[in-house]
Amino acid sequence: SWIQLKTADKEGSIVKRRGLIEELNESIDARLVLSNKLNERQAELKEAIAEAEQAREQLQLDIANNSKAFGNLKSQLSAQQAKVEEAGLRRQRIHHELEELKRQIELEQENIAESRQRLQVALDSMEENIEARELLEHRREQHMRSQQESREKSRHDKDAAHAFALRQQTLQSQLQSTRETMDRMSSQVKRSQERIETLTSQIATSEEPVADMRLELESLLEKRLEVEQELAQAKAQVDANEHAIRGLEAERNSIQERSNQIREVLMQARLKSEGASVKQEAILEQLTDAKFNLEAVLNALPEEMDIAQCDTELERLANRIQRLGPINLAAIDEYAQQSERKVYLDKQNDDLERALTTLQNAIKKIDQETRARFKETFDKVNAGLQALFPRVFGGGHAYLDMTGEDLLDTGVAIMARPPGKRNSTIHLLSGGEKAMTAIALVFSIFQLNPSPFCMLDEVDAPLDDANVGRYANLVKEMSKSVQFIFITHNKITMEMANQLLGVTMHEPGVSRIVAVDIEEAAELAAM
Structure with a gap:
């Protein structure tokens, strides 16, 4: 609806409205400026927020890295602390070891001082031992002369042993020749004996003996006597040669033993001489290094000084000084590691020994069971063979024989004696006898442990009719428990x-x- 106003009111209202519009425009401009400022501020704040977000992410990443680094530093610190503690312990051990070494060094210094005093006393009294030195030199010369005599005696013994060896070789050759002669004469005697037996047989079987055969027989008998005499002489010569060889061997062994003893004495004397020379050179070198005069030292030695005791004391001091060498600081750790490894290896060794014992017991049990079963089966098969063989052959005897004592490694031989023949192995039988023996063995095995069927391929080929009949009857009897499939060309077998x-x-x-x-x-x- 519209409201109608007066003219004056209209004009006043327009002015007011115009002023209001201007105010509004100013307000709008101000607000636009403020809005622009706010937009700019908002953009700045967004940038600040983005930067803050980036800074926050970077801070979080830095915090994570710092946490990780802190963990690493903490681990390193723990490791360093452990190392410091270990170093402290090692320092304490080293300190204790150093104190112990100091005490040992002090003791050794005291011992060295005492040794120096003794050495000084020995040097002061060495002059009194010149006569002992001359006596030692004299003994050394005698020892060298004894060595020379021993060498000459050993050389003489070697020559004698060589001569005996040559003589023994000659006698061995003679003995071999004599033995060959004896063998040849034995062959001649044997041939003569065979000839005599032949002639005797011919004379005994002939109705009209021939005179020249008798003469030949007498000649051969005389020749046999001569050969036997020569053979007896040769045997006597062989016995004499063997006796001489045994004597020479005994003498050679005696000479060889004496030579070895002399050689051993020479070797010991040489070693003692070399040891004395080396020791003398070492003493001279030590005296020279210490700037001592040899004659003064010898004159200063006491007359009743015990050299062996001095050597023992010096060796003891040298060993103690040597034991003060470089110290292995890791020896305790190495000992602990090796101890752990030894415990581990001992445990493994115990396990292996127990396993080995178990295996040995199992193998022993298996061997016992195998021997028992083999012996039981062998006895049953052998009994079956002994029962079937007479039925197959119509008589005779057969059995199984072990070729060895150990039941696990022994072989088995078949001993068969058909009717009218000797007892022999199966290899000496004919083809038919081998076949019949094999049939008896196979059927004895089938009686012990029959299989569902048995196939026979022309087993009756080498058999005659009588044996074929026995074979057929045995197959017919065994067919009650075993099915037989056989290949044959024999009519008797086909009828069965x-x-x-x-x-x-x-x-x-x-x-x-x-x-x-x-x-x-x-x-x-x-x-």
């Missing part, structure tokens, strides 16, 4: 079969199987 399968070749290269039921064929024939 319940089912025949024949193989024919109606056309070249084409085989054909023909089956015949024996019972059905018999029924048809009866009709």
